[in-house]
Amino acid sequence: MSAVEEQxxxxxxxxxxxxxxxxxKKIFGVVIxxxxxxxxxxxxxxxQDELEMTLREQPERRTCKGFRIGFKLLPKKLKENILATGFVGETIDTFNYLLFLFLNVLTDFQERHYKCLFASDDFENFSVRLNGGQLEVESKQTEWQEFSLKSKLLSWSQSKxxxxxxxxxxxxxxxxYNDLYKELKQKHAQRLLQYWQTAQxxxxPLKFIYxxxxxxxxLIVLWAQTQTEPKAFADLGCGNGLLVHILNAEGYKGYGYDIRKRxxxxxxxxxxxxNLIEQAVEPNSFGLDFPDIDWLIGNHSDELSPWLPVLAGRLxxxxxxxxxxxxxxxxxxxQRRNTSISAYQDFFHYVLTVSEQCGFETLQDRLKIPSTKRLALLGLKRTTRDTQNLEHFVQEELQKYKIGDPNDETITIKLREKEERVRNCTQVDRCIIDGLVLKIFRLLLASHEDSWSGRLSMRQIAQTLTKEELSGIKAECGGIKTLLRNKHEVFQFCGGDLFGIRKPQTTAVPHPRLTTKKRDCFFKLHHPLGCPLDDAECTFIH
Structure with a gap:
């Protein structure tokens, strides 16, 4: 293990x-x-600011010996929060030192050698020291201290x-927030799960409900803190209407709009x-049916996401x-603007720019939800009520993607259709699919790069198929490429634009009582060399 420097x-x-x-993992968060x-x-x-500044300083510039820190730990399930005390600083023997004591009652430190008189049953006391460039951790849970505590500390020591x-x-x-979240789970989770099961x-359900x-x-805590509790809210693109239902049940008046009823x-x-309204939200014509609405919500609202600040500014x-x-x-x-960051961050910055162009003093926050998309934008206050700049910005953006006659001043905004078509080759006639799969399989075999499989580019494959053969899937998303990816047990993507035949590999065979073979082995039926696996090894019928 490499040495850890003091800083x-x-x-x-x-x-x-x-x-x-x-x-x-039993703890939701920590409050100092x-x-x-x-x-x-x-x-x-x-x-806390002085504590953070001291920890960042070079050790020789510090003017105090250490800090005593009082904590409140917020459990995910336990009703009562847990108090803790930590000491960070330098001990008499000059070791750099951190000690955590988890307590039912906060007590003052009395001596340099501390004893925990009120240790919690739920959490383990521990200490961390730096001795000669090596981390030394102590707790009764040896596995936790080695593979969790020590591992995290080493990772964090490299953080910038x-x-x-x-x-x-x-x-x-x-x-x-944590107290209310636990209360809402207790009140609503079981009943909402029953709704899911009834609706099939x-x-x-666990992801959506929690x-x-x-x-x-x-939202409830935010509204109370900022004194912006809504007279009524509108959730645009509300989907299953779950958020509307929870807020309604908690006494908040509000409505949900979506193009399709769930x-x-x-x-x-x-x-x-x-209060759930089956209606398309067409940005240039959308108006509020209820004049008391003073909050708009966009909860993973897809195509409507960049329009939320615009609509909020207009309304x-x-x-x-x-x-x-x-x-x-x-x-x-x-369309990506900045490829030096992730696609999600790039889009988030785009929507932030839209919000600022709409005159909002836009706030950002990161929610703790079971989703990778958890960065939120909030418009609580506008720096200007003038909508002229807003409309000018919107028109400039729309002109970039103008559809139809360039001389026509009407700009079409193409949002989601009411009936969402399934376009992943799963709705194509089975005979067409089977015929195309077998023909492409034989084309790859004929290229005989080796005794098992050849490789062809997508272009080569498409050029060998007739218009009639392609017509059955030409309207599908991805077309022939989607077909090849869907038949992953037969074909494999080889990088670039190349596809080849996948050679079956031996995998761990599931317990026979838990798995029933349902389909014939494609290679047993169609490959000149048959299937390279024995019947017991193959997951298909021989």
């Missing part, structure tokens, strides 16, 4: 102080309740400070189902937006 050690400790929950610094054997009040990163739940009181929804409960908790809508109580409302699938204002797929 790297303090970087890791600084991260640990604020992120203990990363080491303990008190900071005291030790000078001349005395403890005096200090601040990034002050530009959006902090998780930075705009709300984390303790109030194909989507994952995600929307978390978003509802976030099966779950009819299962909600009347006060929710009557004079606040907005909350979780951008998801990347689209331009025109409805076209988002």
């Amino acid at each position: 790297q050690f303090w970087v890791a400790i600084g991260i640990l102080i604020k992120n203990y929950h990363a080491l303990n 309740t008190q900071v005291q610094k030790q000078q001349d054997e005395q403890l005096c009040d200090s601040t 400070q990034d002050d530009t990163k959006v902090k998780s739940l930075g705009l709300v009181n984390v303790e109030k 929804e194909s989507t994952d 995600e929307d409960l978390a978003i509802a908790a976030y 099966k779950l809508w009819s299962l909600y109580p009347e006060e929710t189902s009557s 004079g409302t606040h907005f909350f937006l979780l951008p998801c699938c990347p689209y331009e204002l025109s409805g076209a797929k988002f």
